[in-house]
Amino acid sequence: MFKKIDSSILFSFPTLADSRRETLGFVRFSISPNLDNNPFDFKSRRKGKRAIRGVKMLWIMRFSGFFSAAMLMVILSPSLQSFPPAEAIRSSHLDFHLRQSVPLSLSDSHTRFLFRRSPSYRNAEQCSSSDSKFSGRFGVCDPSLVHVAITLDVEYLRGSIAAVNSILQHSLCPESVFFHFLVSETNLEAVVRSAFPQLKFKVYYFNPAIVQNLISTSVRQALEQPLNYARNYLAELLEPCVRRVIYLDSDLVVVDDISKLWRTNLGSRTIGAPEYCHANFSKYFTSRFWLDKRFSGTFLGRKPCYFNTGVMVIDLVKWRRASYTKRIERWMEIQKNDRIYELGSLPPFLLVFAGDVAPIEHRWNQHGLGGDNVKGSCRNLHAGPVSLLHWSGSGKPWMRLDSKNPCPLDSLWAPYDLYGHSH
Numbered sequence: 001m002f003k004k005i006d007s008s009i010l011f012s013f014p015t016l017a018d019s020r021r022e023t024l025g026f027v028r029f030s031i032s033p034n035l036d037n038n039p040f041d042f043k044s045r046r047k048g049k050r051a052i053r054g055v056k057m058l059w060i061m062r063f064s065g066f067f068s069a070a071m072l073m074v075i076l077s078p079s080l081q082s083f084p085p086a087e088a089i090r091s092s093h094l095d096f097h098l099r100q101s102v103p104l105s106l107s108d109s110h111t112r113f114l115f116r117r118s119p120s121y122r123n124a125e126q127c128s129s130s131d132s133k134f135s136g137r138f139g140v141c142d143p144s145l146v147h148v149a150i151t152l153d154v155e156y157l158r159g160s161i162a163a164v165n166s167i168l169q170h171s172l173c174p175e176s177v178f179f180h181f182l183v184s185e186t187n188l189e190a191v192v193r194s195a196f197p198q199l200k201f202k203v204y205y206f207n208p209a210i211v212q213n214l215i216s217t218s219v220r221q222a223l224e225q226p227l228n229y230a231r232n233y234l235a236e237l238l239e240p241c242v243r244r245v246i247y248l249d250s251d252l253v254v255v256d257d258i259s260k261l262w263r264t265n266l267g268s269r270t271i272g273a274p275e276y277c278h279a280n281f282s283k284y285f286t287s288r289f290w291l292d293k294r295f296s297g298t299f300l301g302r303k304p305c306y307f308n309t310g311v312m313v314i315d316l317v318k319w320r321r322a323s324y325t326k327r328i329e330r331w332m333e334i335q336k337n338d339r340i341y342e343l344g345s346l347p348p349f350l351l352v353f354a355g356d357v358a359p360i361e362h363r364w365n366q367h368g369l370g371g372d373n374v375k376g377s378c379r380n381l382h383a384g385p386v387s388l389l390h391w392s393g394s395g396k397p398w399m400r401l402d403s404k405n406p407c408p409l410d411s412l413w414a415p416y417d418l419y420g421h422s423h
């Protein structure tokens with residue numbers, strides 16, 4: 001048969017860095033025969049048969065080597081594909097279940113998203129030196145940080161990524177902004193990290209069971225999602241050292257320096273938000289609410305105005321001290337039995353805070369750009385300067401842009417979109 005055979009099976013396990021370019025667990029092997037003579041001498045039938053048997057043995061060796069390599073990869077793959085878990089916080093006040101977030105491969109069909117990497121944004125020279133470095137001593141408790149809370153879920157992930165990108169792009173000191181992401185799914189951290197490798201952020205798991213039995217039906221099903229109510233629990237989810245936070249919805253972009261909103265003077269108030277006192281406040285509650293003094297009496301001594309809960313500055317110290325989470329939950333319990341409003345998470349906030357809100361300039365919430373909550377429609381900007389564009393309502397800019405039927409103002413959202421392509 002073959003006089004000399006030098007067969008070698010070569011295994012190559014790429015590093016995690018290599019896995020960006022190659023599929024993790026790729027096995028490369030080769031069998032290289034070194035022949036002194038030609039094994040296929042067809043002048044002789046006997047030599048020919050030997051040659052054929054030799055080829056068969058060669059392929060058997062190839063298959064055997066491949067099978068062994070595949071089995072080895074099955075055994076090793078869990079350790080090769082492990083990444084550091086997402087950071088999360090366990091609440092001692094409520095039964096928030098900590099779930100470590102295992103980053104999902106960006107090609108996983110569940111996410112349906114692949115985002116381009118955001119440019120690196122650096123602090124301006126006038127920013128304090130501590131802003132440019134995430135202090136190991138203080139961490140999330142660093143007093144120089146601006147804290148922003150946003151929810152993350154698959155349906156609105158594209159909007160959340162655009163919101164973060166807009167904040168960083170317009171911040172004078174982007175390295176001083178710390179993001180607190182509230183999630184009910186545990187596979188989104190890797191997507192955020194891929195788009196913003198240098199971002200300061202932490203992921204907090206919000207257990208939907210906390211509010212599942214408190215949520216009542218609304219005019220739009222999207223308003224019934226448990227994650228919409230996570231903002232009610234920011235004081236319990238975030239670390240006690242975080243004394244103030246800006247809460248933002250996922251369907252907006254910031255076109256001004258977020259630190260200006262951060263410096264809002266709340267005075268003795270717990271929350272600050274743009275108020276719209278010209279709006280018909282009575283429409284946010286049912287006739288049963290207004291006829292029953294047990295309910296409508298809550299506004300005695302107050303001059304309640306509508307405000308949108310998608311943009312709020314919250315004093316978490318005052319919130320914790322007054323146990324506002326329990327007050328909001330109490331109104332949700334009443335709603336389950338007496339049907340005092342039709343919208344989702346907004347009315348409980350109005351019941352607790354309307355008439356006691358620190359006013360913020362309207363420029364910080366040009367809301368309603370998504371149209372009404374049922375049909376949706378194109379809206380124009382309110383008169384005046386703009387620092388934040390908010391697509392509240394049923395229409396979302398990314399959906400209208402993808403459908404090739406956008407509203408004119410959707411073009412103002414598009415530059416912050418880091419969406420790549422769908423899987």
